[in-house]
Amino acid sequence: MESNKSFVCISNYFKGTDFLIQLKKLGxxxxxxxxxxxxxxxxxxxxxxxxxxxxxQDIDWNLEHLLLGVGNLMKSTKIDAIVALxxxxxxxxxxxRENLRIDGMGQTTGRYFRDKLAMxxxxxxxxxxxxxxxxxxxxxxxxxxxxxxxxxxxxKPRSEASASGIIKVFDKETLWIHINEMGNNRFKYLLEQFKxxxxxxxDSLVLxxxxxxxxxxKYLATPMEISQGGGVFRSTNIPYDSEDDIEIKKVNQEVLKxxxxxxxxxxxxxxxxxxxxxxxxxxxxSRVGGAHIAEMVEAASNINLWKEWATIEDALVKExxxxxxxxxxxxxxxVLTLSKYQHPDLSSFSDPEVCFRVPLDYxxxxxxxxxxxxxxxxxxxxxxxxxxxxYTVVVEQNKVSKLH
Numbered sequence: 001m002e003s004n005k006s007f008v009c010i011s012n013y014f015k016g017t018d019f020l021i022q023l024k025k026l027g028x029x030x031x032x033x034x035x036x037x038x039x040x041x042x043x044x045x046x047x048x049x050x051x052x053x054x055x056x057q058d059i060d061w062n063l064e065h066l067l068l069g070v071g072n073l074m075k076s077t078k079i080d081a082i083v084a085l086x087x088x089x090x091x092x093x094x095x096x097r098e099n100l101r102i103d104g105m106g107q108t109t110g111r112y113f114r115d116k117l118a119m120x121x122x123x124x125x126x127x128x129x130x131x132x133x134x135x136x137x138x139x140x141x142x143x144x145x146x147x148x149x150x151x152x153x154x155x156k157p158r159s160e161a162s163a164s165g166i167i168k169v170f171d172k173e174t175l176w177i178h179i180n181e182m183g184n185n186r187f188k189y190l191l192e193q194f195k196x197x198x199x200x201x202x203d204s205l206v207l208x209x210x211x212x213x214x215x216x217x218k219y220l221a222t223p224m225e226i227s228q229g230g231g232v233f234r235s236t237n238i239p240y241d242s243e244d245d246i247e248i249k250k251v252n253q254e255v256l257k258x259x260x261x262x263x264x265x266x267x268x269x270x271x272x273x274x275x276x277x278x279x280x281x282x283x284x285x286s287r288v289g290g291a292h293i294a295e296m297v298e299a300a301s302n303i304n305l306w307k308e309w310a311t312i313e314d315a316l317v318k319e320x321x322x323x324x325x326x327x328x329x330x331x332x333x334x335v336l337t338l339s340k341y342q343h344p345d346l347s348s349f350s351d352p353e354v355c356f357r358v359p360l361d362y363x364x365x366x367x368x369x370x371x372x373x374x375x376x377x378x379x380x381x382x383x384x385x386x387x388x389x390x391y392t393v394v395v396e397q398n399k400v401s402k403l404h
Contacts, residue, residue, distance in 0.1 A: 006077050007031065009033070012058055013085075013088075014038050015086060019083075022314075023310045030047060033051075066092060067096060082102055087285055093110075119281075128255060134190065155175075200279075202217075203289050205265055213327070231337070233365075256284070267293070291336060292336065299330075299369040303325065308325070335366055336364070337388070337391060344364040362393075
């Protein structure tokens, strides 16, 4: 089997550097397609053979131009795999694979990992617990939902990432005001019952349809709370083999299997409802979690999700065996906030458990690790107050104007 393979990696955001570096270290040719706006970002150029830049960002790319560009590259280079590194790139990668007949996730399966309505319809058909929901296609269906499902409800963009653009609604009159304001874009949203509860995320690696690694974590401040009201993002992995850990991993396995993820990384979110104590599926994605969750996962488990995902992709195209590194079962947590300083000085956070400082401009964040879950929670709670007092700035949420 030829040792050198060619990968086209697509990323709308500056992320996945560990993925790109690992692919190159494994002896491959690495091409990156990204946005012109990211040209000055510190990409690992020594580990990338060529970078191609597209105009626009998120959904602004001209897919025909993208297809033409990759098609022209294929005239002289055999492309073995196409990898989407971010949520917004899944459609682009599936579109290329379908047209160029390259192995990997196709457009139908890709919908289950991008379109929140497709996720819910698939989960419902597979018997996976989900909050009550409704599409916005039909007025009668909307009215029936509003009359039979108790509020509050949330209007969610079907293809936005994370908690972006979510609108919380408390009555039927306000619901219709929002729907009418959407005009012809209403079909790009879905309506869902809001279930108060603790929100968890499960970060996984999958090989040949089998989950080979997963770590369950709990948001101490949820993405929706942060996007709606600002504040400090926090997450930490929960006690191993606890009741919640076992149940969430069980539902996560059902989601990944039912949705058809064959290989790669996944970030899925669940809620434990306050009212009935049940675990409900919220959403999933075929990518590594954002907000430096990957660094938190690595601190707790010794698994670098980006690096291992790249190694899995390499093993698949070279038809060789993949071996997961030795795991550790420790605890880690992240605390992260928008900062009023471009380069905040976090040197005062000097506890020995601090293992990572977030390097983003206008962000103040740290990751801590310990062999005790209680110590991680103690540090995160302490750091929240200090960050709010000295660093945090609240920025109004942007209104979502561009949707699929």
